[in-house]
Amino acid sequence: SLLLDLFLILCVNMKMSENKLFLALPSVNRFCVASNNRTGFLCDDRVTCVPASQVCNRIRNCRNGEDEQEKLCDDLPSSLPGYLVFRCSNPAYWIYADQRCNGMNDCGDCSDEMESLAACPPCGSEWWSCTPVLYEYCTCIPKRLCRDSIQHCASWSDEYIC
Numbered sequence: 001s002l003l004l005d006l007f008l009i010l011c012v013n014m015k016m017s018e019n020k021l022f023l024a025l026p027s028v029n030r031f032c033v034a035s036n037n038r039t040g041f042l043c044d045d046r047v048t049c050v051p052a053s054q055v056c057n058r059i060r061n062c063r064n065g066e067d068e069q070e071k072l073c074d075d076l077p078s079s080l081p082g083y084l085v086f087r088c089s090n091p092a093y094w095i096y097a098d099q100r101c102n103g104m105n106d107c108g109d110c111s112d113e114m115e116s117l118a119a120c121p122p123c124g125s126e127w128w129s130c131t132p133v134l135y136e137y138c139t140c141i142p143k144r145l146c147r148d149s150i151q152h153c154a155s156w157s158d159e160y161i162c
Contacts, residue, residue, distance in 0.1 A: 038098035
């Protein structure tokens with residue numbers, strides 16, 4: 001069964017070019033989980049996991065600079081592997097995958113925080129659930145903003161209940 005699976009994979013990955021047979025090797029899987037359980041990019045050392053939003057930022061985070069390679073960064077976002085990209089509900093906008101469900105309105109329409117596209121869990125322990133009055137937040141505000149004498153929630157719950 002394993003041998004058959006390997007044979008089928010080999011057959012699928014074989015290509016004919018000018019009557020010569022070439023084996024198309026699969027690309028290296030660079031998906032990893034970075035700090036705070038966020039999507040990342042695995043460096044050649046197979047140890048360093050760069051958060052998605054630090055790929056193609058003109059700063060070499062991998063020892064060999066593979067997170068800044070031209071073929072990876074020349075046509076954003078289409079040159080990036082799909083797992084590094086989150087497409088906002090407005091097709092003209094995209095964000096890095098590790099910015100999805102981070103409590104911030106990165107898409108500008110909260111589609112990265114609220115809609116079924118994002119599939120975010122409820123507010124975490126460091127957040128207060130409410131309808132924010134600030135454009136910066138979508139469904140939760142950081143608890144550090146509670147009881148600071150400034151309204152952050154439409155209901156004022158950040159000042160009286162939080």
